[in-house]
Amino acid sequence: MILITIDTKSRHPLFEQIVDQIRSLIESGGLKEGEVLPSTRKLAENVGVNRATVYRAYEELWAAGYIEAVAGGYSRVRKRIDPVKQQAEIVVDRFGWEGHLSDAFMSISQTRLFSSAQLDGLIDFRSLSPDSDLLPVEDFRRSMNAVIQTEGASVLQYGDPAGYLPLRELLARQMKQHGIHTSADEIVLTNGMQNGIELVCRLLTNPGDCVFVESPTYASALTMMNYLGLKVQGISMTSASMNLDELEASLRKQKPKLIYSMPTFHNPTGISTSQSHRERLLRICERYGVPLVEDGFEEEMKYFGKAVLPVKSMDRKQQLIYLGTFSKILFPGLRIGWIVAPVTLAEKLRRMKEVTDLSGSPLTQAAVFRFCDQGFYELHKKRIHRAYRKRMQLALAACREFLPQQQVQFTRPEGGYLIWLTTCFPLEREAELNQKLIGTGVAVSPGSRFFAADPEKAHFRLSIAHRKEDEIVEGIKRIAEVIQNFN
Amino acid sequence: MILITIDTKSRHPLFEQIVDQIRSLIESGGLKEGEVLPSTRKLAENVGVNRATVYRAYEELWAAGYIEAVAGGYSRVRKRIDPVKQQAEIVVDRFGWEGHLSDAFMSISQTRLFSSAQLDGLIDFRSLSPDSDLLPVEDFRRSMNAVIQTEGASVLQYGDPAGYLPLRELLARQMKQHGIHTSADEIVLTNGMQNGIELVCRLLTNPGDCVFVESPTYASALTMMNYLGLKVQGISMTSASMNLDELEASLRKQKPKLIYSMPTFHNPTGISTSQSHRERLLRICERYGVPLVEDGFEEEMKYFGKAVLPVKSMDRKQQLIYLGTFSKILFPGLRIGWIVAPVTLAEKLRRMKEVTDLSGSPLTQAAVFRFCDQGFYELHKKRIHRAYRKRMQLALAACREFLPQQQVQFTRPEGGYLIWLTTCFPLEREAELNQKLIGTGVAVSPGSRFFAADPEKAHFRLSIAHRKEDEIVEGIKRIAEVIQNFN
Numbered sequence: 001m002i003l004i005t006i007d008t009k010s011r012h013p014l015f016e017q018i019v020d021q022i023r024s025l026i027e028s029g030g031l032k033e034g035e036v037l038p039s040t041r042k043l044a045e046n047v048g049v050n051r052a053t054v055y056r057a058y059e060e061l062w063a064a065g066y067i068e069a070v071a072g073g074y075s076r077v078r079k080r081i082d083p084v085k086q087q088a089e090i091v092v093d094r095f096g097w098e099g100h101l102s103d104a105f106m107s108i109s110q111t112r113l114f115s116s117a118q119l120d121g122l123i124d125f126r127s128l129s130p131d132s133d134l135l136p137v138e139d140f141r142r143s144m145n146a147v148i149q150t151e152g153a154s155v156l157q158y159g160d161p162a163g164y165l166p167l168r169e170l171l172a173r174q175m176k177q178h179g180i181h182t183s184a185d186e187i188v189l190t191n192g193m194q195n196g197i198e199l200v201c202r203l204l205t206n207p208g209d210c211v212f213v214e215s216p217t218y219a220s221a222l223t224m225m226n227y228l229g230l231k232v233q234g235i236s237m238t239s240a241s242m243n244l245d246e247l248e249a250s251l252r253k254q255k256p257k258l259i260y261s262m263p264t265f266h267n268p269t270g271i272s273t274s275q276s277h278r279e280r281l282l283r284i285c286e287r288y289g290v291p292l293v294e295d296g297f298e299e300e301m302k303y304f305g306k307a308v309l310p311v312k313s314m315d316r317k318q319q320l321i322y323l324g325t326f327s328k329i330l331f332p333g334l335r336i337g338w339i340v341a342p343v344t345l346a347e348k349l350r351r352m353k354e355v356t357d358l359s360g361s362p363l364t365q366a367a368v369f370r371f372c373d374q375g376f377y378e379l380h381k382k383r384i385h386r387a388y389r390k391r392m393q394l395a396l397a398a399c400r401e402f403l404p405q406q407q408v409q410f411t412r413p414e415g416g417y418l419i420w421l422t423t424c425f426p427l428e429r430e431a432e433l434n435q436k437l438i439g440t441g442v443a444v445s446p447g448s449r450f451f452a453a454d455p456e457k458a459h460f461r462l463s464i465a466h467r468k469e470d471e472i473v474e475g476i477k478r479i480a481e482v483i484q485n486f487n
Numbered sequence: 488m489i490l491i492t493i494d495t496k497s498r499h500p501l502f503e504q505i506v507d508q509i510r511s512l513i514e515s516g517g518l519k520e521g522e523v524l525p526s527t528r529k530l531a532e533n534v535g536v537n538r539a540t541v542y543r544a545y546e547e548l549w550a551a552g553y554i555e556a557v558a559g560g561y562s563r564v565r566k567r568i569d570p571v572k573q574q575a576e577i578v579v580d581r582f583g584w585e586g587h588l589s590d591a592f593m594s595i596s597q598t599r600l601f602s603s604a605q606l607d608g609l610i611d612f613r614s615l616s617p618d619s620d621l622l623p624v625e626d627f628r629r630s631m632n633a634v635i636q637t638e639g640a641s642v643l644q645y646g647d648p649a650g651y652l653p654l655r656e657l658l659a660r661q662m663k664q665h666g667i668h669t670s671a672d673e674i675v676l677t678n679g680m681q682n683g684i685e686l687v688c689r690l691l692t693n694p695g696d697c698v699f700v701e702s703p704t705y706a707s708a709l710t711m712m713n714y715l716g717l718k719v720q721g722i723s724m725t726s727a728s729m730n731l732d733e734l735e736a737s738l739r740k741q742k743p744k745l746i747y748s749m750p751t752f753h754n755p756t757g758i759s760t761s762q763s764h765r766e767r768l769l770r771i772c773e774r775y776g777v778p779l780v781e782d783g784f785e786e787e788m789k790y791f792g793k794a795v796l797p798v799k800s801m802d803r804k805q806q807l808i809y810l811g812t813f814s815k816i817l818f819p820g821l822r823i824g825w826i827v828a829p830v831t832l833a834e835k836l837r838r839m840k841e842v843t844d845l846s847g848s849p850l851t852q853a854a855v856f857r858f859c860d861q862g863f864y865e866l867h868k869k870r871i872h873r874a875y876r877k878r879m880q881l882a883l884a885a886c887r888e889f890l891p892q893q894q895v896q897f898t899r900p901e902g903g904y905l906i907w908l909t910t911c912f913p914l915e916r917e918a919e920l921n922q923k924l925i926g927t928g929v930a931v932s933p934g935s936r937f938f939a940a941d942p943e944k945a946h947f948r949l950s951i952a953h954r955k956e957d958e959i960v961e962g963i964k965r966i967a968e969v970i971q972n973f974n
Contacts, residue, residue: 093831095806100744100778105690105835108842132640140643141635148628153619156627156818191678194845203592207694220842227842257587291587319582331643333849344580348592355595355707355714358681362820364848 002031002038004047011103014049016110018057026066026077036076037067040428052428052454059431059446060110069435107226123475124443125462128267128417129332134387136371136380140331143371144363151366159362161354162346163189163338167369171324171338174372178299179313180322182340188349189360190337193297193325197221197260199349199356200293200321200339201228205257212250212259214242216420216450216459218267218295221260230257234452237266239411241273244280251288258291263311265298265416268450268461272414278311285319292320298416300329303385303392306414318342326368328417328465329381334364388417391464391472395419398473402480417465420447423458423483430458433486440478489518489525491534498590501536503597505544513553513564523563524554527915539915539941546918546933547597556922594713610962611930614953615754615904616819621874623858623867627818630858631850638853646849648841649833650676650825654856658811658825661859665786666800667809669827675836676847677824680784680812684711684747686836686843687780687808687826692717692744699737699746701729703907703937703946705754705782708747717744721939724753726898728760731767738775745778750798752785752903755937755948759901765798772806779807785903787816790872790879793901805829813855815904815952816868821851875904878951878959882906885960889967904952907934910945910970917945920973927965 004021006014025031037043040058044051058075061067067075101109147155155164162168168184175182190196205211207229213221215234225232233256235247242261261281263273273281285292294311312322325337339349353359371377392413399410399419411420425433427448434446437460447459460479464472491508493501512518524530527545531538545562548554554562588596634642642651649655655671662669677683692698694716700708702721712719720743722734729748748768750760760768772779781798799809812824826836840846858864879900886897886906898907912920914935921933924947934946947966951959 093829094804095776095778095829097778097829097831100691101835102690103693105839108838109835111838111842129644132644135640135643137635137639137643141632144635145628145632148624148631152624153622153818156622156624156820157616157619158814158819191844191847194843198843203589204587206590220845223842227839289582291582291584317581327645331640331850332645333643333846335844335846335848342580342582342584345584348588348596351595352592352714355710356681356685357678357822358707359820359822360678361822361848361851363818364851 002043004043006047006049011107013110015053015056015060018043018047018049018054019060019110022057022061023066031077033077036070036074039074052426055428055431056448056454059434059448062431062435069432073432103229104227107229108223111223111226122438122441122443123467123471123478125464125467125475126443126445127466128328128463129465130328130330130384131387131466131468134384135331136376136383139376139380140367140371143374143376144367147363147366147370155362155366157362159359159365161357161359162187162350163360164362164365164369166373167336167365168338170369170372175322175324175340178296178307179309180340185343186340186346188339188341188346188353189365190339190353191335191357191360192327192332192337193295193323194220194224194337195335196323196325196337196339197224197293197295198228199352200323200341201225201230201258203345203348203352204291205230210254210256212247212256213452214261214266215452216268216447216455217260217452218262218297219449221295222450222452232452237269237271240271241277242281244277244284247281248284251284251290255288256290258293259285260293260295261311262295262297264296264308265301265413265418267295267297268418268445268447268459269420270411270413270416270418271420272306272308275308278308279314282311282314282320286317289319293323294320295323297323297325298328299324300381301385301388301417302415303389304414312340321345329384330368330371330377334368336360336365336368388464391467391469392417394469395462395464395472395476398476402477404480404484407483407486417463419462419464421460421462421479422447423460425458425486427454427456427458429486430460433458433482434460436482436486437479440482442475442478442482444479489530491530493534493536498593500597502540502543502547505530505534505536505541506547506597509544509548510553518564520564523557523561526561539913542915542918543935546921546935549918549922556919556926560919590716591714594716595710609925609928609930610954610958610965612949612951612954612962613930613932615815615950616952617815617817617871618874618953618955621871622818623863623870626863626867627854627858630861630863631854634850634853634857642849642853644849646846646852647837648675648844648846649837650674650847651849651852651856653860654823654852655825657856657859662809662811662827665783665794666796667827672830673827673833675826675828675833675840676852677826677840678822678844678847679814679819679824680782680810681707681711681824682822683810683812683824683826684708684780684782685715686839687810687828688712688715688717688745690832690835690839691778697741697743699734699743700939701748701753702939703755703934703942704747704939705749705784706936708782709937709939719939724756724758727758728764729768731764731771734768735771738771738777742775743777745780746772747780747782748798749782749784751783751795752788752900752905754782754784755905755932755934755946756907757898757900757903757905758907759793759795762795765795766801769798769801769807773804776806780810781807782810784810784812785815786811787868788872788875788904789902790876791901799827808832816871817855817858817864821855823847823852823855875902875951878954878956879904881956882949882951882959882963885963889964891967891971894970894973904950906949906951908947908949908966910947912945912973914941914943914945916973920945920969921947923969923973924966927969929962929965929969931966
């Protein structure tokens with residue numbers, strides 16, 4: 001019998017409180033290696049919380065290496081991989097730092113980290129960074145080399161906080177291909193998408209403010225918004241888009257500081273919305289006077305040729321902010337994203353960029369400019385379009401062929417890397433199902449982390465970004481088998 | 488007669504309110520090109536504020552290009568350099584974004600930006616980035632080239648949020664040279680110093696919390712702290728250090744969340760504190776249980792050979808966080824700094840880094856590692872030590888020879904790039920004196936921006952980082968002349 005007490009008034013989510021306490025028990029020796037934890041049902045009853053909450057806590061503990069699954073659906077305490085460091089962490093805090101931590105840190109202290117190492121021997125459908133084998137390393141090396149030779153120290157000094165001007169000009173031209181008429185003055189380069197989301201949120205919100213997001217949505221955007229102390233309200237996704245009736249109903253109740261949306265190749269579902277949906281979304285934002293933040297993180301991955309233009313392309317009232325990134329098509333490790341915003345905001349974002357960073361790296365920005373300017377980017381885009389067109393076709397064919405229709409539905413993306421599985425099983429069984437998938441050698445992203453509030457069903461996100469053709473088919477076969485035999 | 492109204496209860500500093508209103512008048516045509524503004528004395532009387540406040544406002548307006556000095560110490564409205572963009576900014580805000588801005592942005596909206604273009608033909612003592620002519624561009628190009636060739640896509644994908652491990656290991660070894668015994672586990676790479684200050688402040692403070700800094704201090708740290716909503720209390724600098732009696736008296740009144748200090752080559756004064764001062768500072772922090780954040784931004788610039796070790800080297804209770812950067816010795820444009828923190832904090836900082844950035848750029852981090860690992864860094868360090876040893880000796884000799892002792896005192900740094908001038912003139916005359924310096928072809932950093940609260944006297948910071956020998960001597964001669972003839 002383990003003793004856990006829950007504070008329902010705490011800022012800390014319930015499942016995190018459970019995680020914290022069980023972890024403390026393990027670390028202090030109150031729970032020993034090999035001890036079996038109570039079933040989720042039993043612990044939920046004892047503590048007085050929903051069973052899903054306990055599941056989520058167990059999933060976190062599993063991910064952190066504190067527990068493992070045993071026969072009969074139970075979990076038992078396991079030996080940590082890295083006890084020395086863990087021990088050091090406990091012993092070494094001579095000062096008592098725990099009493100000094102900010103609310104901002106506490107709000108993310110239990111968030112699952114995404115950079116978990118790839119597990120050997122698994123078909124890993126989690127990573128959303130492009131396949132290394134498709135990256136134009138040699139062309140980029142030459143671009144980098146040439147930039148240092150020709151521009152020298154000038155790109156190695158502090159740069160313009162808004163970013164390297166020729167790259168902003170080039171991005172303005174690239175944006176025109178997507179119907180967005182903009183100029184370098186309206187563009188601010190960021191350290192990838194995440195930095196763009198932070199800057200925009202910090203420009204337009206104070207802690208405690210409300211923002212609307214799709215539910216599910218990009219998990220790291222949720223984490224960022226928690227970090228900034230925002231109240232995040234999820235607007236549910238239909239099979240085709242954000243539910244705009246629900247959005248309007250919510251707007252009548254409260255006006256958020258912004259609406260964050262991914263109309264194209266939505267993360268995690270892969271859904272792209274229709275032109276008429278985009279028009280209606282824009283009209284709603286205009287009517288309620290709410291800024292719309294459009295995340296076009298995979299805008300350039302329209303390899304099936306269907307190209308609905310971004311909402312930003314229709315933004316006559318200039319109340320949209322568009323976020324882009326190179327990370328899903330070129331090199332994530334360059335950390336280059338961008339914001340397109342009305343000039344009055346772009347100047348303010350530039351100032352915030354300077355206050356927080358002084359500037360991005362002119363060197364990497366100049367190297368990417370040169371790479372694009374010399375035509376390598378367009379060549380590269382065509383090449384990865386060919387590769388992923390084929391991979392996505394294969395993946396969708398495998399989903400149609402193998403996935404049991406009764407137990408699981410999948411989305412049919414028109415580009416990008418993501419397929420979203422909605423199972424017939426309740427959320428409470430997501431962690432269990434996930435462990436079975438791992439057991440059969442497949443890693444996917446459990447769906448619960450993408451929701452602002454818990455959904456009913458267990459979901460999984462598949463990213464094909466990092467997988468080859470044969471792995472894709474084999475992986476989906478295994479997923480199908482696990483789901484088929486799950487009950 | 489211009490009409491300005493002041494809200495003394497506003498979060499907006501008084502001088503910024505004056506700046507805003509005069510700028511609006513100019514932009515709306517209420518004040519026309521060539522019109523002479525009231526004297527600072529007169530406007531101060533009319534508005535009911537201190538004369539220094541009006542001076543500061545006029546200085547801001549001058550820096551932004553809205554006014555210019557005319558004979559008799561008056562200022563008049565001038566034509567803006569970039570009216571089109573300025574106009575666009577006003578006309579184009581169709582949405583009314585001004586009503587949507589956050590407190591965080593408002594707190595920095597009027598802060599002077601530092602990246603102002605170098606003014607042609609001036610001897611510019613403002614920039615704190617190393618002389619481009621001394622930067623080892625070609626060696627770095629080869630390191631970058633080799634890294635892309637040997638590591639390929641692996642350094643072009645997302646990296647560890649804590650930073651590229653070999654570079655962290657190398658920094659741990661480098662820290663040992665300064666008496667800091669640490670390991671890669673305790674190091675988190677940042678996007679330069681500024682990002683390090685932000686992460687540490689956000690880990691340890693909530694908006695509204697109090698922090699102590701030296702007064703004067705690094706201006707962009709002040710800006711960052713304002714941005715984070717912190718209450719900043721300045722502890723005055725003596726000619727040798729932070730005034731520790733004043734620190735203790737302040738600590739008895741209120742306990743800040745952290746103390747931010749630059750014991751070595753303090754910015755802006757160039758002062759390095761003694762060993763006994765460091766010991767006493769540490770003992771005070773220990774006694775009051777307050778975290779100390781030590782900014783060692785120029786630690787590696789000890790070219791006169793005198794090397795007091797960082798306070799962090801004595802940190803047995805592990806209540807110090809040390810901040811370092813490559814920006815003052817290698818390439819600022821790589822944006823690489825680092826935090827050394829007790830491992831329990833380092834893990835938390837790593838998590839925050841991931842939430843805000845996902846990771847830094849493994850590519851630039853790996854290139855710097857290779858550059859250092861192959862011995863180029865040590866060679867480069869010796870080379871710039873030689874150059875700046877000579878430049879600083881020349882600068883100090885010129886100060887001794889030319890500066891009028893009655894009117895101005897200067898610090899005698901034991902390394903780094905900075906010399907600090909304390910004039911006999913009151914703060915109110917700083918802007919005027921600064922304009923005279925510009926008039927004689929010398930740009931320096933006016934001192935007022937480095938203070939948390941207004942000082943009595945007019946100060947100026949000279950950085951020799953970007954200047955050659957002959958310019959240094961000539962620049963200091965001109966400064967001496969202007970000060971001599973100022974009254």
